[in-house]
Amino acid sequence: MKKALIISISFSSILLAGVIYFIISENGSAGINTVQAKQILSEKKSCCAEETSGDASENSIYQLESNWKTETGKKIMLGELKGKKQIMAMVFTSCTYACPLIINDMKKIESQIKRNDVNFLLISIDPKRDTPETLMQYARNNKLDMKRWRLLTGDENSISELAAVLGFKYKKEQDGSFSHSNIINVLNETGEVAYQHFGLNQDVQDVLDELKKL
Amino acid sequence: MKRTTKNILLLLLFCINVLYSQSDKINPPNEMAMISGGLYTPLYGDKNNDVKIKVAPFYIDKYPVTNAQFLEFVKANPRWQKSNVKKLFADKNYLSQWKNDLELGKNALPNSPVTNISWFAAKAYSEYYGKRLPSVSEWELVAKSSLTLADGSKDPNFIKQILEWYSRPMQEVIPAIGKRGKNYWGVYDIHGLVWEWTSDFFSSLVTGESRGDSGLERNLFCGSGSVNASDFKNYPAFMRFAFRSSLKANYTTNNLGFRCAKDLNKKGN
Numbered sequence: 001m002k003k004a005l006i007i008s009i010s011f012s013s014i015l016l017a018g019v020i021y022f023i024i025s026e027n028g029s030a031g032i033n034t035v036q037a038k039q040i041l042s043e044k045k046s047c048c049a050e051e052t053s054g055d056a057s058e059n060s061i062y063q064l065e066s067n068w069k070t071e072t073g074k075k076i077m078l079g080e081l082k083g084k085k086q087i088m089a090m091v092f093t094s095c096t097y098a099c100p101l102i103i104n105d106m107k108k109i110e111s112q113i114k115r116n117d118v119n120f121l122l123i124s125i126d127p128k129r130d131t132p133e134t135l136m137q138y139a140r141n142n143k144l145d146m147k148r149w150r151l152l153t154g155d156e157n158s159i160s161e162l163a164a165v166l167g168f169k170y171k172k173e174q175d176g177s178f179s180h181s182n183i184i185n186v187l188n189e190t191g192e193v194a195y196q197h198f199g200l201n202q203d204v205q206d207v208l209d210e211l212k213k214l
Numbered sequence: 215m216k217r218t219t220k221n222i223l224l225l226l227l228f229c230i231n232v233l234y235s236q237s238d239k240i241n242p243p244n245e246m247a248m249i250s251g252g253l254y255t256p257l258y259g260d261k262n263n264d265v266k267i268k269v270a271p272f273y274i275d276k277y278p279v280t281n282a283q284f285l286e287f288v289k290a291n292p293r294w295q296k297s298n299v300k301k302l303f304a305d306k307n308y309l310s311q312w313k314n315d316l317e318l319g320k321n322a323l324p325n326s327p328v329t330n331i332s333w334f335a336a337k338a339y340s341e342y343y344g345k346r347l348p349s350v351s352e353w354e355l356v357a358k359s360s361l362t363l364a365d366g367s368k369d370p371n372f373i374k375q376i377l378e379w380y381s382r383p384m385q386e387v388i389p390a391i392g393k394r395g396k397n398y399w400g401v402y403d404i405h406g407l408v409w410e411w412t413s414d415f416f417s418s419l420v421t422g423e424s425r426g427d428s429g430l431e432r433n434l435f436c437g438s439g440s441v442n443a444s445d446f447k448n449y450p451a452f453m454r455f456a457f458r459s460s461l462k463a464n465y466t467t468n469n470l471g472f473r474c475a476k477d478l479n480k481k482g483n
Contacts, residue, residue, distance in 0.1 A: 163416050164334070165464070
């Protein structure tokens with residue numbers, strides 16, 4: 001009787017050890033042997049930029065499947081901006097030098113167009129500090145017309161993908177601020193970059209001219 | 215009876231211990247080297263010049279990703295095949311050294327680094343295998359080590375070798391990986407075969423305009439008040455910086471490939 005008990009205990013302990021080994025080795029290795037298993041697993045996983053609805057143009061930045069939140073906290077995909085032209089810039093709200101000037105330039109553009117098929121878009125590159133609430137406050141402080149303006153915040157991956165397609169350079173500094181390019185982008189209705197206006201405090205007539213062509 | 219049970223329990227504990235230590239040995243993942251981190255001095259520092267960036271420990275592929283490996287990836291992910299890829303994600307030279315969607319052909323050796331690859335393609339590959347691209351800081355930390363030193367950047371011979379490679383014309387068919395010595399970290403071919411993508415290549419803020427090349431223009435780039443480089447002797451670092459600043463995410467060139475990195479396990483082992 002005792003013997004049987006001992007045998008069953010040792011048998012089950014070996015079994016347990018086996019199970020533990022299996023679990024550990026499955027979790028612990030990412031080597032070539034498990035590549036196939038990983039492939040099967042990751043087939044379900046979507047990555048950076050999955051195929052969107054077929055009608056998106058080849059150059060449309062709306063192909064990016066990144067996730068954003070608006071100033072009201074509503075989740076939004078870039079593709080939802082389709083249908084209107086967008087005057088768009090990447091900024092951060094605690095920026096003291098360039099971003100206020102960029103927004104100023106965008107407001108200048110706004111004041112000189114009468115058509116209502118153009119919207120304005122600010123995308124934050126500072127996900128830590130620019131929460132929807134911060135963006136809303138920023139919009140109020142800058143007296144942005146919320147019928148035309150949208151402010152978006154997203155995760156770092158979404159921001160880097162968007163920056164990468166726009167050729168927008170940015171770098172986080174140790175003090176928490178950012179170095180970044182100053183670009184005002186003109187997007188057409190399908191989300192293609194129709195024009196890019198570089199620099200600060202320059203005549204915005206070029207943007208207005210480009211808008212006329214669209 | 216009691217004693218036997220106790221022995222069995224002890225044996226069991228011992229087994230678990232052994233197994234745990236084995237799981238430690240499995241790290242780093244196959245074909246990856248563990249980089250124990252360190253300090254990286256960016257070429258163009260912060261607003262203060264002597265800034266050092268602390269790089270946390272990470273894993274990096276020992277070799278650049280090869281044509282054969284990338285072929286496996288596109289087989290499983292048809293949208294990254296030559297004829298399917300969208301222009302936004304890769305320009306027209308994407309994988310142009312390959313014969314077609316699923317054949318390498320004579321200009322792309324299976325065991326050579328894959329090139330003509332866009333940032334998006336490199337990123338998608340990395341994510342598919344549960345990895346990521348290395349950051350500029352991580353890549354440069356690995357790249358500054360010579361065969362014997364973690365920091366070879368003060369060794370004139372090491373710098374000279376890299377410059378010699380930069381000055382040689384690109385071979386039409388890129389040689390195979392792993393034929394040269396490994397560096398201090400056990401990483402191969404970080405210099406000498408192809409240039410490599412980094413996750414945040416867009417953090418290199420130099421304008422392509424000639425008038426801007428002497429410095430950073432305040433009106434084109436906000437916050438870049440300081441233009442002094444940290445190490446004027448490190449020409450290769452300048453060249454890489456300039457190269458990165460000229461890139462866009464859908465660009466592909468015949469000398470630009472990539473390798474993957476990976477965070478250490480969150481448990482800390």
